[in-house]
Amino acid sequence: MPLLNCEPCACTKCGAILNPYSRVNFQEKLWVCPFCLECSYLPPRLVNAADDNIPQELQACWSTVEYLLPTQSTPPAFFYVVDICMPAEELQALKESILLSITQLPSDSYVGLITFGTVVQVYDLTSTDITKSHVFSGTKDLTVEQVAEMLRLDPRGGSPLLCQVQQCDVALQTILDELVPDPWPLQEGCRALRSTGAALSTAVSILECLMPNLGARIMLFINGPCTQGPGMVLGSNLQETMRAHVNIETNTQLKHFSRAQKYYQALARRAAGKGHCIDAFMCARDQIGFLEMRDLVECTGGLTVLTDSFTQEVFKLSFSKMFDSTQRELDMAFNGILTVQTGKEFKVAGALGHCVSLERKSPSVCDYEVGIGGTCAWKMCGLNSTTTVALFYEITNQHGVEVPQGSFPVVQLRTEYTHPSGRRILRVTTHAYQWADPAKDLVDTGASFDQETAACLVARLAVHKTATEELVDTLRWIDRTLIRLVTKFATYTKGDASTFALSRNFSLFPQFMFYLRRSRFLRLFNHTPDETAYFRTVLNRETVLNMLTMIQPSLLTYQFGQPPTPSLLDYSSINPEHILLLDNYFRLVVMHGTTVAFWRSQGYQNEPSHAHFKALLEAPNKDIQDIVQERFPVPSVLICDQNSSQARFVVSQLNPSLAQQSRVDTSGGAPGENYFSDDVTLKKFMDYLMTLAVQGQ
Incomplete structure (x- = not known):
């Protein structure tokens, strides 16, 4: 889309941006706003505009244009908040992924590091001779002022807690190399003391002081639930169990639930208010309390990955993909603000997505709310190329008023965000709709x-x-x-x-x-x-x-002599001589039919005379690689056989068209399986x- 290196031309009355649906008089250098019908003068940069020299923002083929705003560029900051209450092999795998991500960051971007366990440690990244850190108690919730005073934070003079990658990469690598699991002794019958809430609060406070309303993201890496201090979701005693769905439905055994949820909601509002994004990378074989922490991600536009271990490819590939560069630029944006403007024919009722309300009233806002409503503007602290927000509108003339046939009501979406390079950009999208009663x-x-x-x-x-x-x-x-x-x-x-x-x-x-x-x-x-x-x-x-x-979910069938073909998501698609690939976005499951599994167990694929069978077994691999390459988070891959225990991941997704109380023959005459649903x-x-x-x- 066009990137215009100039300020947009805005209506003097309602603030709408000049667009292809504006009526323009090139002779008089005037244009009429399609929202408020107010006349405004064209800016001096469009003095030569004419019917045979139409500027890009007025061309019908460009419903979306971007403006490079004349603001000072500030590189983004990346704050790593690392849980060290984990086994050594888990921590080692995590350190390797973090070191790799640092090499992918722009050299002028800022980085910071906090580790937490029983205590919270904030590292000085300017010291190369000896590792220095500021230690905070994991049981106390300090205010922004207290953190700023203790760390002597000065937004005008910078801070050793946030340094540019090119200046601190050696110190950061040394700190990570020396990082070990939490040395605090673990009492018998108790969980590790993990101060997640205190660590996040400290990171948010530092960014509030040093980078207010500038692009920044906090990346949380966690291996278990918060067991002490603010935001605690589970006690340290092993006899205390994590809440389940039944506890939430019956409101029983929820000792920490409401308090933790409110704490993380308040933390999310603080981060969103300053334009900072929070990502959550959760790698644990048990629950870590994401239900309570969910607003940290959704209110700030963060990314999230949930898997069993930091050693698994799901985390490694997903985290690496986050920093993949396209045309030497990261696929991410920061500190975005989405504004919706409508005509008088309909108004915006609300939005659903990773955003938070800015509580901005205008004539475009209706009284009826859907999702996050009551406003025409939303904060979106973290965005990338796949970020999607659902907007809902209400027809204002639907109650007994004739629909204006042939009219074209207009809506304009304005998204202002910080580019990874630090530049401020305004994206303007304008659409017109035709009425039908x-x-x-x-x-x-x-x-x-x-x-x-x-x-x-x-x-x-x-x-x-x-x-x-x-x-x-x-x-x-x-x-x-x-x-x-x-x-x-x-x-x-x-x-x-x-x-x-x-x-x-x-x-x-x-x-x-x-x-x-x-x-x-x-x-x-x-x-x-x-x-x-x-x-x-x-x-x-x-x-x-x-x-x-x-x-x-999508279902692909692989068979001899034919390309992969989409199949009905139905139990009847199972065939003993076929291979199925089920994609439910979070997991890719390859299921070999019973006959294919038998041939594979006999090693036919290793014989030159059965090259076609080897090709059949390898056929799903290319599709899997293509899917993994384009998707975030990266899906897990499971390979199983028909009638095996893991085949349930496929069967449970299918329409149970053959479910009955008698034996179903699914193997071409051989004894079938009992399929009940x-x-x-x-x-x-x-x-x-x-x-x-x-x-x-």
């Missing part, structure tokens, strides 16, 4: 329906509702939404389900809702509260394509939906 013209309305995006919007709304409503109420809301939609846009004879039909633009939407109801976002069984919070957090920031993969099949789901729709219920 659903009460009179269902054909035009249905023709513009995007069922994939609609499914993603419903998914985000459903996840948002789970925070304040019972899960069963959320499922009922999805059902009611689906029934209302198909009742409105399907063709049928009332009372006759056999006449029910949906147009192409709506045909997949019921199927998306079927799999959404069965997804890990709304089904709590077999997932911990931390895992559920993690899945929902990732859903809340990804693109439409990635969200669809989470809602309805309490889930409703897609066919029964659709049959019941059609019955309700044609009855007008």
Whole structure:
């Protein structure tokens, strides 16, 4: 898109930016704002603009342009906050990943280091002869003023706690090389004392003092739950267990839950208020308290990875991918502000995504709130190329007022952010929409329906509702939404389900809702509260394509002599002579059919006469590499055989079309397997939906 090295031309009344939908009089050097209809003069830089010399911001082909604002460039800061309460091999793997990431950072960017265990240590990165650190108690929650006084922080004179990479890379490498697991003695029958909350608070305070409203991100690496001090989610005694879904539903055994959640919410608001982003890299075989810490990531636009160990490829590749450079620039932006401006025909009701409200009122804000509402501007401290925010609007003239046919209401999105180079950029996107009255013209309305995006919007709304409503109420809301939609846009004879039909633009939407109801976002069984919070957090920031993969996983079939082919996400797709690749975004599962598994166990792939079989076994690898290369977080890869215990990761995702109470033959005449399921099949789901729709219920 065009990058204009100038200030934008703004309306003198409402602040809207000059765009292709503005009416321009080149002779008089005037333009009319499409939002408030106010006339403004064109800036001097457009004095030569004419009908045959239209500037880029007025060309219809550029609905989005960027402006390079004349502000001072300040390189971003990266603050590493490292948990050292972990085994030596885990810490060693983490240190190697951190050292690699430092080599990928721009040389002028700032870095800082905090380690925590029983105590919190803030390191001086200017000392090369001897390692120096400031030690804080892990049980105290210090204020910003106390931290600034103890560390003698001066934003005007800099600080040895945040140094440019080119000046401190040797000292930082020395500190990391000498880093060892927490030496504090571990009492018998107790967990390690981990001061996560105190360490995060210290990092936030330092950045508040040294880099207010400048690009910075805090990267938290954690191997277990916070067991002492502010933000504690679990006691140190091993007899105390972590909360489960049943405890949250019944409000029992939640000794630390509310207090910890409020603490991290307040910490998230502090960081977001200064434009700082918090990432969470959680590598532990038990829960670490991400449910309580979730707002740290969502309010600040941070990234998150959840896996079992720092030695696993899921963490290593994901963390390295975070610093991948495209055209010598990091794929990240900082301290963003999204502003929405609408015409009088509709107003913004709210947003859902990794953002926080700036509580900015304007004529574009409606009284009805959806998600994070009551404002026309949101803070987005961390962004990258896949960051996606869902915006919801309300039609202002829908109550008994005639829809203005043929009019084109306009909406403008303005996103101001800090580029990785430190430059401040304003991205302006302007769109116009055409009215269609659903009460009179269902054909035009249905023709513009995007069922994939609609499914993603419903998914985000459903996840948002789970925070304040019972899960069963959320499922009922999805059902009611689906029934209302198909009742409105399907063709049928009332009372006759056999006449029910949906147009192409709506045909997949019921199927998306079927799999959404069965997804890990709304089904709590077999997932911990931390895992559920993690899945929902990732859903809340990804693109439409990635969200669809989470809602309805993709299934590829590999067979002899044919390229990979997409298959129905149905149990009938299992074939003993095929290989299946299931992609649910978080995990890639390769399942070999029983016959393929038998041939593989016999070593046929090692014989030159069976080269075609070897090619079949290797066929999924290329697709797996392509997926891993483009996705964050990197999915885990699992290879299993049909009818094995790990095959459940595939079977549980499929439509149980063959589920019954008798033996199902799935191996071409050989004894089959018992496949039982309490889930409703897609066919029964659709049959019941059609019955309700044609009855007008």
